Amino acid sequence: NFMLIQPHSVSESPGKTVIISCTRSSGSIASNFVQWYQQRPGSAPITVIYENDQRPSGVPDRFSGSIDTSSNSASLTVSRLKTEDEAEYYCQSYDGSSPVVFGGGTKLTVL
């Protein structure tokens, strides 16, 4: 089994760009797709990135995803930050023995 490790929190100002990392503890980050979910306080999660870098319809192009095999990590980049982006963000991946593995979540504060 593997874990996905995220920073507990990040903060940035409106209009700026923030990057949230997600490091896979064992096995290659490139072996299985990575997804990102946004959860605003009191609401259900929504998918903002799937299959490493794909954006569902309706998700602004300010959200982008990538993976980096050298650091064995995935990243969620949110550009042109808005106050409405303030939320908890979870990365998620899987493998043959672990169908759904979540990171611990990162609280994004836009101040």
Add this chain to the structure above:
Amino acid sequence: EVQLVESGGGLVKPGGSLRLSCTASGFTFRSYDMSWIRQAPGKGLEWVSSISSSRSYILYADLAKGRFTISRDNAKNSLDLQMNSLRAEDTAVYYCARLRSFGIIDFWGQGALVTVSS
């Protein structure tokens, strides 16, 4: 529009049982694998169980093995989670989720709160 609506949550005593249901609409339910995900108060997301479109695979997290049973009725567009021998630590919001493919969630329901307390 894809919709997943959970029902059946509530207050139950330790050792008791509860059955959650998820009614799907806006897509061809029988073509998609589905999952249950939960979130304890103030905590992160935790996978509970998954079932394939044709029930060819059914998987459980260790927390659910022997106590929870996932099932689906493709004719009724519904997904269920039967939960037995409930414990205080099962207190959580339970989300129904659609899988785009194995391990990839694309839509979430709004959640059903399960509280296990005496």
